[in-house]
């Protein structure tokens with residue numbers, strides 16, 4: 001059975017709290033979200049049918065500032081998943097030195113089975129249910145199942161309700177409505193920046209290394225493209241339909257064109273098929289899981305030969321696998337650092353919206369690199385200062401110390 005992702009996140013939280021000797025009152029507060037909104041959204045469908053959609057918004061912790069980010073729409077969505085993602089978002093903001101709280105929201109629905117019109121009405125109804133209070137309280141953004149169009153609907157609904165234009169109220173919107181340049185590529189770019197830094201620390205030369213990438217969506221394809229350009233031989237790539245491998249390396253630009261035409265990586269000329277379960281055991285230097293949670297677990301962690309894992313996805317490594325890999329001295333750049341590029345550019349997006357000054361792409365990318373390298377270095381230093389623990393625990397300990405300080409200054413604890 002797949003591990004409960006919230007329990008996995010909370011186990012990491014509590015281990016970091018123990019090692020970092022975080023105040024028990026702070027830890028008690030962080031065992032659950034500060035606020036959970038739960039809705040049932042009724043929708044009269046275009047085809048004459050009717051459906052009620054469960055939906056949630058979780059404010060995990062707002063000790064450092066207003067809650068922000070992520071709206072997921074998928075069929076089997078659970079409240080625990082949203083809680084875990086809200087906790088991850090809290091830690092990510094701390095890691096990237098962003099004065100914001102962590103939030104996540106979601107609707108249990110299959111966007112692929114809804115007409116465009118029904119999806120728009122569902123997204124707008126979600127915004128009305130939230131009664132949004134603006135950029136200083138809660139700023140929703142995109143996640144799996146939502147994108148720029150959904151965020152444009154959310155922004156418009158918010159502005160219709162309040163009667164004010166306020167681009168900083170919603171993240172991940174199109175640039176023409178006040179979104180940031182570089183937002184779509186930001187997470188993949190951030191994964192690449194941390195991968196490069198960690199590879200350098202391990203003495204791995206990217207142009208002489210091999211890599212495996214699971215997931216070829218927004219994050220995986222952007223990361224793979226940058227890695228390919230850096231000269232790394234990408235020997236396997238997979239998506240939900242299966243994987244492909246080639247010991248000579250896969251041409252990522254050509255693979256992107258193949259996926260645009262065929263909808264999947266399988267069948268890419270010059271490669272053989274490989275099952276998703278087998279790709280992590282391939283002989284390679286670097287693994288980037290950039291698909292879904294809990295894919296590296298106790299049953300496949302022992303077979304991993306790579307020296308470096310960079311977590312593009314949220315929660316791809318279970319607690320048990322984490323321990324096995326730490327013993328095998330495999331370096332893991334944790335999700336809360338590696339994939340924080342999207343959250344970081346969302347911070348820039350909000351900053352731009354509030355100041356009404358919009359940045360060019362070079363500025364966005366330079367600021368992203370600075371923040372994310374800072375997060376990586378902070379994780380490495382904190383890990384070293386705590387008995388050479390893992391980068392994951394280093395990141396969480398550093399974040400918890402910031403939250404502890406903020407809660408004490410506010411006299412919450």
Ligand code: NAD
Pocket residue numbers: 144187214215216217218219220238239240241276290291292293312313314339340342343
């Ligand atoms: P996406 O929907 O664009 O792409 C997901 C990819 O993973 C697709 O190629 C899909 O086929 C593949 N996939 C899905 N299920 C799979 C499975 N069981 N096995 C193998 N492959 C599978 O999503 P994305 O935006 O690229 O996000 C990928 C991961 O990164 C998610 O875990 C997400 O939470 C995380 N993440 C994304 C962002 C972002 O900005 N997009 C930010 C932070 C974290």
